[in-house]
Amino acid sequence: MALTINNISVAFGDKTILNKLSLPAITAGEMVAIIGKNGAGKSTLLRHITQYLNQYSQQILLHNKPLSLDNIGYLPQDHRISATITVVELLITTLNMGSHSLFAKANSAEKSLLLLQQMGILHLANKICTELSGGESQMVGLAQAVVNQPKVLILDEPTSALDMHNQMKLLDFVKLYAQQNQACVLMVIHDLNLAIQYSTKVAALHQGQLFDYGAPITTITPALIAAVFDVDAHVAIIDERPIVVVKSSGTIESISA
Structure with missing residues (x-):
């Protein structure tokens, strides 16, 4: 695929x-x-x-x-998320779009809680969506996706x-x-x-x-970073993995008080 x-x-x-x-x-x-x-x-x-x-x-x-x-x-x-429902209710609703089966809804609750557990955010299950922080909304949005x-x-x-x-x-x-x-x-x-x-x-x-x-x-690479971002950078190898270290954008010369 x-x-x-x-x-x-x-x-x-x-x-x-x-x-x-x-x-x-x-x-x-x-x-x-x-x-x-x-x-x-x-x-x-x-x-x-x-x-x-x-x-x-x-x-x-x-x-x-x-x-x-x-x-x-x-x-x-x-x-x-603007919905005034809990996180687990949001996921159940997403799973059951167009379904009227009570069995499907019960099964959806189990699936939703399992997903939240797998993502490490089970503690958010009963929190109202509008009360989530920006970071929490991002994690819950991924769960919904x-x-x-x-x-x-x-x-x-x-x-x-x-x-x-x-x-x-x-x-x-x-x-x-x-x-x-x-x-x-x-x-x-x-x-x-x-x-x-x-x-x-x-x-x-x-x-x-x-x-x-x-x-x-x-x-x-440094060449790609310079061409695409107009930034001077160094790519170091640490533990066999490249790490980007930015030197300077070169665009700001001074700041007046």
Whole structure:
């Protein structure tokens, strides 16, 4: 099974955001990190995959068939939940869209609690969604995205509201989910070191086009960082893993008092 994205173009007025963008096939179990400067088209790509599928029925394919919303789990950027129900009720509702079976609802409660336990957030089960912190909303949003076991997981800056511990907890779960469910994961991420640690492939976008694609250990180089981010950086090898150390953006010369 593979997810293919071919020839996606998006423009707002006279401004081109994505220019005939294609990605190599994303195979089952892979996590692809999309990196690039603000405005490179990263979030636009994810939004068009999740919201405008009908326009791209022959360009976005899963196993050579048009990708359907039923196969997508989506965690948007800065996710907040406005429902005044508990977290477990939210997951039960998500599982039972269109179902009126009492047995299904009882089974859904068990599935929802098991998922929260697997994610390490069982303590949030009875918390009202509107009372969740930003980081808690992000974790619960991921639970909502995977509760129906989609084959394609789309994550837009999933770690942005999380501290270091919870960033790793979330990405550890996503990695395990992808492997166990043979799912394709496409995620926008700004932290290059997290991209190196967790992704199997990296897609670097620049000016609406694919600048480079490949394994993070060979793709994220000082030359790529300079070209894509306009930042001077060094890539050190620590415990056989590359670590990005930023030297300077070189854009601010002085600050007046």
